[in-house]
Structure formats: C-alpha cells, structure tokens
Amino acid sequence: MTSAADGSADRCRLYLITPPAFEPTAFAEDLRAALDGGDVACLQLRLKDVDDDAIRRATEVLMPVAQEYGVAFLINDRPDLALEMRADGCHVGQDDTPYSDARAILGPDHIVGVTCHASRHLAMEAAEAGADYVAFGAFFATGTKQAKASADLEILQWWSRIFEVPSVAIGGITVENCQPLVTAGADFLSLVAGVWNYPAGPGAAVRDFNKAIAGAARDAPEEAQGEVTDATCRIS
Numbered sequence: 001m002t003s004a005a006d007g008s009a010d011r012c013r014l015y016l017i018t019p020p021a022f023e024p025t026a027f028a029e030d031l032r033a034a035l036d037g038g039d040v041a042c043l044q045l046r047l048k049d050v051d052d053d054a055i056r057r058a059t060e061v062l063m064p065v066a067q068e069y070g071v072a073f074l075i076n077d078r079p080d081l082a083l084e085m086r087a088d089g090c091h092v093g094q095d096d097t098p099y100s101d102a103r104a105i106l107g108p109d110h111i112v113g114v115t116c117h118a119s120r121h122l123a124m125e126a127a128e129a130g131a132d133y134v135a136f137g138a139f140f141a142t143g144t145k146q147a148k149a150s151a152d153l154e155i156l157q158w159w160s161r162i163f164e165v166p167s168v169a170i171g172g173i174t175v176e177n178c179q180p181l182v183t184a185g186a187d188f189l190s191l192v193a194g195v196w197n198y199p200a201g202p203g204a205a206v207r208d209f210n211k212a213i214a215g216a217a218r219d220a221p222e223e224a225q226g227e228v229t230d231a232t233c234r235i236s
Contacts, residue, residue, distance in 0.1 A: 011217045012181075013041040014209055015168055015188040015235075017076075019196050020048070024061035030202050031062060034195055035069040037206030041188060042235050044091050046076040059085045072111060072235050079105040079112070089132070091115070094122065094148075099129055111235055113168065117149035120158070127165040133235060134159070135190065138171020139181060143193065147171055153184040160185025166235065175208045182216035188235070189213075 016034065018027070034040065043066045047055055055078060063085065066073040072088040075081055077096035082089060089111025092102050102112045113133040114126040123134040136155050138147035151171070159167050166187035173181065174194045181189060189209065198205030 012186055012213050013039060013188055014195075014206060014213075015042045015044065015190045016040055016195055017044045017046050017190060017192045018058075018062070019192060020046070022058075024058045028061050028065055030196060031065050034202035034206050035065070035071060037203035038210040040069070040071050040206060042072040042074060044074045044076055044190075045087075046091075048076075052078075052081065055081055056085060059087065063087060074111060074113070079110075082106060082110065089113070091135070099126055099131060103130060113235075115170075118151035118155060119149070120155065123159065123163075123167075127163055131165065133166040133168050133188070135168040135170050137169060137190070139169055140172030140174075140177055142172035153180055156181065156184035156186050160187075175205065175212050178209065178212050179216035182213050183220040 031043070043062065045055065045058055045062060047058060055075065059073075059075065059081070063073045074089050074091050075085070075087050076091050077093065079090045079092070079097055079102040081087075083106055089106060090102055091113045092099055093115040094117065099112060099114050106112060111132045113135060114122075114131045116123040116126060116134045116136055118136060123136070126134050136151045136159070138149065139151050139153075141147075156167055156169060167185065168188040168190050169181045169186040170190040173189050173191055175198075178189055191209070194209070195202050195205040
C-alpha cells in the first residue's frame, strides 16, 4: 500500500467496511462513488454466515475497484481466503481465527489487524505479537453489529502516547461525532453505516468525513497529533 497522494498519511484516515449484506455488482457502484469522494486507506470485506464462494465472488468484484484507487483490501476472519484471493490481508476478532494462526497463513508481507474491544491487555498482546493495527470500540451505539464492549476516548489517548502500532476506532462513527476520536489519536476511523447510509450518498460521506478529520487535526494541540510510523504505512 502506498501513502495518499495528498500527503494524508500523517493524519487519521478512513477504513471502510462493507455493509452486512449486499449484491456485489450493484455495491461496486457505491464503492466507486465512495472512493471518488476522497481519501480512503482501506476496505474490509465483512460477510458473515455466507459460503466461501460468496466471499470469493464479492472479492473478485470489489478488490479490483479498491486496487484501482490504491486502497488496501482486507477480508474479515478468513486469512485462508485472503491468501487464496491475493488480498492485502485480513482482520480478525477475538472470537475469530487467532492472530498467530492468521499470521502463519499469510506471512509477514500481509496486513493482519486485530479487534481488541476496550482492552489494553489485548491490544498490547496483539501489538507485541506483530499485529499491523489494533481496533478499539465500540465508541458509539451501532446497529451494524452487537457491540461486545464500550470504549472511551482515554484508551486512544493512552495508546497514541505510548505505542507506534496504529489504532482503528470502531462503532457508530458519523461525520458529526468523529472529531473527538481524531483529536484523541485514532489513526483510522472504521465506517459502515456512516458512509453507506449517508443521506447525501457515499461519495459525499467520504468527502465530509475527510473535511471533519482535517478540521479536527487543524484544531488539535500539537502534542496530540500523532507521528507517522512504519506500521502506519502498512495500511496507508
């Protein structure tokens, strides 16, 4: 993955997740509209309770669109399919494939990120093991999935002060509520309904999220602004 052409690798970026259910060809148009809207770092394909062929078909349709825009393509909880389909990597939760197994399958050159809920211990374990990012949340109420933990801004502040491994903020994030996450130190904002259900469309959502991020970064005290790290560049 490469840094964004506009130099945005040194600030918080967008990490999109697909809706819970969709028809790949039709959704590809929504994805293209979103990516036309501005800077996006990553797209995670997240399909639960479907067969492997459904994941393969969605990957075959969506991954070329992501790659056209220089956006990393990850598959949720299926490192085996990520390897088979030549995706950039995978994301695993605490109840999914263990990080060590995912890394063994994908090797050192693929991205593997880990959900850590609101646990400092889980995050430190994942970072020490070599995870490319840790995901904290949920920060806000979300209807996309049942949140297993509620996180607060302090965990982002703590993480960004001490660790170089990037953090992803997840859970109910909208254009209206995202700025405190940015100023707290989140490296990426994980978005589902906030983009795909945005009233003005996904392109406008990406545009408005990036405006909100830029505004938060501009207004943040200098000491609250994170540094670019080698790990951050893995998904930027």
